[in-house]
Each structure stands twice: as C-alpha cells, then as structure tokens.
Amino acid sequence: MSSETDPAKELAEVCAKLSGASKHKGDEHLAKKFGVPAWSSEFYLILFSIVDRANFLADLIDTMNVEQEIKTDARKHIDQLKAAFSRDCLIGTWEQLGHKYLGSNNTQPIKMLSPVVKKVVSYPKLDDQAIAELVEQIDGLLTWLRDAQLKENDFIRQAIIDGLTALRFRLEKIGWLGWGYTIDSLQKLVGAYLALERNLPQDGADPVAQALLLKLGLLAKNIYSKARAVKEGVEMGQFALAVYGAYSLVKENGLAGLLEAPN
Missing domain, CATH: 1.20.1440 (de novo design (two linked rop proteins))
Structure with missing residues (x-):
C-alpha cells in the first residue's frame, strides 16, 4: 500500500x-x-x-x-x-x-x-513491500539488459543500465532521499525510452530493442500504479507530469498508453 x-x-x-x-x-x-x-x-x-x-x-x-x-x-x-x-x-x-x-x-x-x-504540495509514499517489488523488477531488468545487445544505439542500453542502477539505489534510500531524486532518475529513464523508440527500426529488425521498450514501459506503469494507490490528497496528474516531464510529448508514444491502461 x-x-x-x-x-x-x-x-x-x-x-x-x-x-x-x-x-x-x-x-x-x-x-x-x-x-x-x-x-x-x-x-x-x-x-x-x-x-x-x-x-x-x-x-x-x-x-x-x-x-x-x-x-x-x-x-x-x-x-x-x-x-x-x-x-x-x-x-x-x-x-x-x-x-x-x-x-x-x-x-x-x-x-x-x-x-x-x-494543501499545497503532497505526494505518494511507498511502503517497504512496494519498494521491494520495484527493486526486484529492476534487478530482473538489469540482468536481462546486461546480456542483451541492441543492433543499433547500444549506447542507449548503457544509459538505461546507468539510469536503472541509480533508480534502484534511490528507491532503496527513498526514506532519506525523498521523491525528488527518485523522480529525477525516472525522468532520465523516460528520456532514454523516447530516444530508443525514435530510433527503433519499423520493420521489426531489432526484436531485442522492442522487448526492452516493453519492459521499460511495464516498469514505468508499475511505479505509476503503486503511486496511484493513494486515494486521497495526491494529485496524480501533477505527479505524472513531474515523473514523465512534458506529458504532451510522452503521450505521442506507447508509454502513455501503458500508463493509462488499467492494471
């Protein structure tokens, strides 16, 4: 909760x-x-x-x-x-x-x-179980990523690995760091997601990159859904904007669809 x-x-x-x-x-x-x-x-x-x-x-x-x-x-x-x-x-x-x-x-x-x-500023606070579940998901994605090799833009893969590693630390230390630094890590990951999607071959020639997009999208959805479990007080639209930056830009790609899809 x-x-x-x-x-x-x-x-x-x-x-x-x-x-x-x-x-x-x-x-x-x-x-x-x-x-x-x-x-x-x-x-x-x-x-x-x-x-x-x-x-x-x-x-x-x-x-x-x-x-x-x-x-x-x-x-x-x-x-x-x-x-x-x-x-x-x-x-x-x-x-x-x-x-x-x-x-x-x-x-x-x-x-x-x-x-x-x-009344002016509030935000969700994840409990230990929610954080542990997210850390486990990040660990699985990191393991998969370190074995994966993208046909193009492999520097993006490294950027995502770095971003996930930072996000993992910041989630584990969120009690000390607060949401601000954690959101910063999420923003960097979303930036890498967008960069990867823009450069993805449309002919399906890079299935690893396509799988990576799906896995990153599911992680983003999971974080968002756990935060959205707060029923009162927190304006999730503002939270989403803080996490995902320019929402109008994100809404043009598949990530917004994942976020808006029911759990």
Whole structure:
C-alpha cells in the first residue's frame, strides 16, 4: 500500500530517525543510519538531499498564506535542523552536537505544519513491500539488459543500465532521499525510452530493442500504479507530469498508453 506525505512531514520524520544519541562522530553515526560508507558519493547525495529538502520547505512556507510569525518560526526551526549536517556536527561527537539540533523541539513544530503544507504540495509514499517489488523488477531488468545487445544505439542500453542502477539505489534510500531524486532518475529513464523508440527500426529488425521498450514501459506503469494507490490528497496528474516531464510529448508514444491502461 501507498500512503500520503508532504515536505513538512517527510523532513520531520527523516530528522527524527537520525536524532538518536551516539558517542560516535557525526559522520559515522549518519553513515550507519543511511547504510552507506561515510564520505562516499552516496553519503553526500543523501546529506545534500536532506538539506535541499529543508531549503525547499523553507521557501515553500514563505510563499504560503500564513502569518509572518509562523513563517519566521518555521525558518528558525528549519535552520536548526540543517545545522545538524554542518561540518562541525559531522566531525564532532554526535550526542554533543548534531543530536541536539534534531530534537522534538525542532521536529515537532515542523511536523505540525503538515496539514497546511499538504494543501499545497503532497505526494505518494511507498511502503517497504512496494519498494521491494520495484527493486526486484529492476534487478530482473538489469540482468536481462546486461546480456542483451541492441543492433543499433547500444549506447542507449548503457544509459538505461546507468539510469536503472541509480533508480534502484534511490528507491532503496527513498526514506532519506525523498521523491525528488527518485523522480529525477525516472525522468532520465523516460528520456532514454523516447530516444530508443525514435530510433527503433519499423520493420521489426531489432526484436531485442522492442522487448526492452516493453519492459521499460511495464516498469514505468508499475511505479505509476503503486503511486496511484493513494486515494486521497495526491494529485496524480501533477505527479505524472513531474515523473514523465512534458506529458504532451510522452503521450505521442506507447508509454502513455501503458500508463493509462488499467492494471
């Protein structure tokens, strides 16, 4: 099942999960929580994602029709949350520095803004089972792709492999990364899909490429259908537009048909 979330609720929950006291240095504590090596590219990606989402929320609240006092207080709490990911907190003992910034005194006020923020921006939240099913499907497609050889445009095959690998990581880490980075991976995959379709021989001379188009389309449909399981609050038209970019362009090819087909 999917549920609904929003930038305020998501940021508050992420920070709360990281707030536990630890005698380790901040970078070690966070790396263990993220499940990646400290200072790796994945570590930086997750760290920057959290800060980016905090900045996005602050800017979003500034545009909302709420009292200025609420906007000012919200930005103060968000700045405190961001401070937990500063250099000093990463190299210092976590329970003495970073842990203090992520306490309920900062996360609760942000979470309480969720009902207001949700009216402006909301999106689906996949549960562990849905994510595991998508990761399994991606693994199967990656295995097939690594053995496949397209007659033409094999560079597209590599681009799709790279995109699927990134999407797999971002789905597994979506609790930390949020939908933004995951949607970015989906957009790149759709771009590769369109490039492959435009260059596909019309005489059926490349059955491997045709099979790849079908498999990619089914993956896109599966992701979309799981997100669409949210019955209330999430505007799936906006979600589809974010994932698939210029929908008018996509609608001219078979991918739109797959998305619109019943499950």
